[in-house]
Amino acid sequence: MWNHQTSCPLGSTRSQTLRFNEDPEGLNYDVDLPENTWGNDAYESVQRGDVDGSSFGFITKEEKWSVIDYEGRKIDKRTITRADLIEVSPCTFPAYDSSEINCRSFEEIKEKRKNQKTPESNQALEIEKLRTQILLNI
Numbered sequence: 001m002w003n004h005q006t007s008c009p010l011g012s013t014r015s016q017t018l019r020f021n022e023d024p025e026g027l028n029y030d031v032d033l034p035e036n037t038w039g040n041d042a043y044e045s046v047q048r049g050d051v052d053g054s055s056f057g058f059i060t061k062e063e064k065w066s067v068i069d070y071e072g073r074k075i076d077k078r079t080i081t082r083a084d085l086i087e088v089s090p091c092t093f094p095a096y097d098s099s100e101i102n103c104r105s106f107e108e109i110k111e112k113r114k115n116q117k118t119p120e121s122n123q124a125l126e127i128e129k130l131r132t133q134i135l136l137n138i
Contacts, residue, residue, distance in 0.1 A: 001089045004057065008038040010090075020085075027056075029088055042090055047103045053094030054101045058083040 002008035011018030011031035019030045033039040045051040062082035067074050090101050 001087050002038045002042045003051075003091045004055065004087070004089045005038075010034065010039060010042055018088075027085075043103055046090055046101055051090050051092055052101060053091060053097070053099045054088055055091045055094040055096070055099065056088045057086040059086060 002010055010033055013019070017032040017034075021028050021030070033043055042051070058080075060080050060083050063078055063080050066077050066079070068077045070077075
């Protein structure tokens with residue numbers, strides 16, 4: 001979703017326009033942006049650097065609590081050990097500052113789409129579209 005707005009979906013695992021990838025550093029995702037107002041807005045805002053993080057919505061299944069020292073005082077720390085991921089969103093104010101997001105090759109795809117004329121070029125465009133990605137590293 002764009003900025004957690006349910007009315008602005010950017011991709012879906014059901015349609016395979018959103019794909020999740022786990023790696024040792026965290027969760028990352030690829031999304032084929034829709035060619036509509038919020039898809040274009042998301043691309044432009046991320047490309048310019050106005051939006052540089054991502055956040056996610058989840059339902060906690062398991063958690064543990066501990067007390068830690070933070071900046072000279074004791075605080076409660078919540079660690080989520082299991083959760084159901086509901087959605088991910090490039091957003092202006094991500095919940096985790098360490099998240100990163102970036103864009104690749106969307107303009108090239110739009111230009112190719114304008115110039116395509118054959119079924120073969122449509123297939124090539126779809127392959128290029130799969131390469132357009134927004135990445136999240138938490």
